Amino acid sequence: MEAVAPPLVRFEAVTKRFGALTAVDRLSLDIARGAFFALLGPSGCGKTTLLRMLAGFEAPSEGRILLNGEDISAMPPHVRPVNMMFQSYALFPHLNVEKNIGFGLRQEKVARREIAARVEEMLALVRLQGYGRRRIDQLSGGQKQRVALARALIKRPSVLLLDEPLAALDKKLRAETQFELMELQRRLGTSFVIVTHDQDEAMTVADRIAVMDRGRLAQVGPPAQVYERPASRWVADFIGEVTLIEGRFSAPGIMQTLIGQVRVADAGVPLGETVWLGLRPEKVSIGGEKPAGDVNAVAGTLHEAGYRGDMSIYKVRLGDRSLMKVAVANTGTRQRDFSPGDVVWLSWPADAGMVLTQ
């Protein structure tokens, strides 16, 4: 059944140009019903333009946008069954909380009593009961964010668009709100599309991530896949930290690099081609002696050590003068102490490295 139903949202070779600038370049993308979908990328990659085209604020220069199989490219925003939560929240300063939340229903000429009931329901949903009569300027940033969310949800949109919804919150509140958003999305079953430049946020909340770079999709997949099996060096570098080592396969599973021969899980890459080995800092172990066992090990000198509480970050200079980043979770209370200049051994199992061809 899922195979025959059209995806909730489909971008078909969508291009958006602003004058000489191509913000979105022949991009095709499907978003499934009920998904929590993240558009992730550096600023200027076109993710916000893509979202604004879905909301109807921008018309695609070329291509089509389908919602439930219906072409909505030419539909003005006020008739689209999607709602958006704006980065600035865009709450109406002349209306109180309850009038802001009920604004969308008032435009549909819903009966007053029903509006009141649904506003009350929304206030409960975002845990703002009793705040209905407050003025917008009497709210904290977190409360404004909730009002904006409630206002966008009250019309029960088929897709809720969130444009950097948590960017204005401080770090701790942001982390809490991320989980609240996820719970809300699961409870309502509404499809959420979130735009963010924060990869931690995208990985936390979304069940699928589209990584964008200069108007194109760099990779689409679940967070773990994007992180563990990035499609390119660019994605590996953009999502999380990575040390990239250039080399080539001399035999299946054996890679020759500037830091020596390393064993890698075979990626089926033809021998002799230039490839890169990507190593995430948390997958590499650091120690004072050469580790025993079936692992790759290289020696280096500790360049910098940073203690971050939950983890320690080390930068180690290897034989070819390159730096490798290592992150160690501080699980025990006793610290293993390395000082800059110490000779240390770095090791990682063969399947910890990612082979990147692009």
Place this chain on the structure above:
Amino acid sequence: MSRRAKVKRPGGGRLVVLIPYLWLIAFFLVPFVIVAKISLSQTAMALPPYTPVLDLAAGWEGLKQFAAQLSLDSYALLASDELYLRSYLKSLEVAGVSTALLLLIGYPMAYGIARSPRGLQPLLVMLVVLPFWTSFLIRVYAWINILQRDGLLNDVLLRLHIIDTPLAWLASDTAIYIGVVYSYLPFMVLPLYASLEKIDPTLLEAAADLGCPRWKAFWRVTLPLSWPGVAAGALLCFIPVTGEFVIPDLLGGSRTLMIGQTLWTEFFSNRDWPVASAIAVALLALLLVPILFYERLQKRAIGETP
């Protein structure tokens, strides 16, 4: 607010706060008290042309004698003679109609400027203010030229075959309205522009997103948010137009008597200083009504919603 009040200001800071008060006392309160005092006097063939004259040299007795001679006769005259009431009403009518016209013309102008590209806006605002570079009187005189029987306006209308015979524009209410709207337009456009320009365009996107077509978003979002500008512009025009003298005197007919002209006649032609002063005091009292109304609206906007 109360916390800020407790912060000790250095002496210099307190002096700076005093300056506007001193200014208002010297150039508003003192002249007003003098005018109010004259309004309670009687005309006299003397210099100054009224009695009693306060003689401070006579001390306490002189002051008592002076106070005993004050009377409300001038105000009684204002209330009894219909001429004054008609003048006041005419002034309010001209001010009210002009303010409405100014809003109708000024709002689209201000809206247009606020919606123009950012770089263009300062230029457009400057164009609105540009007439101020020429003297007000010269501009009103220019309108006499335009509006007279063989003036520019009739000339253009005749050439376009809109009219067959020249119309008498001058010495009519129409001429007053043309003059007032022309002269006061910047006072309407600037506060409107200031409030419209502050409106975050994202709010209109949010309104559209929530189901408002453009015209509806204007009524639901733009207009309510520009209300402070509307009120400020209306007040800035209504109050001075009520007391306007030059425009009705130069462009209006002799039959149109606004309160400013009546006051002028009492003062300069009849040399009745007490009645002229009473007119001025009554006008001020009259204009306090819209000002207080505006203040209350503003307080309500700042205070909590019920």
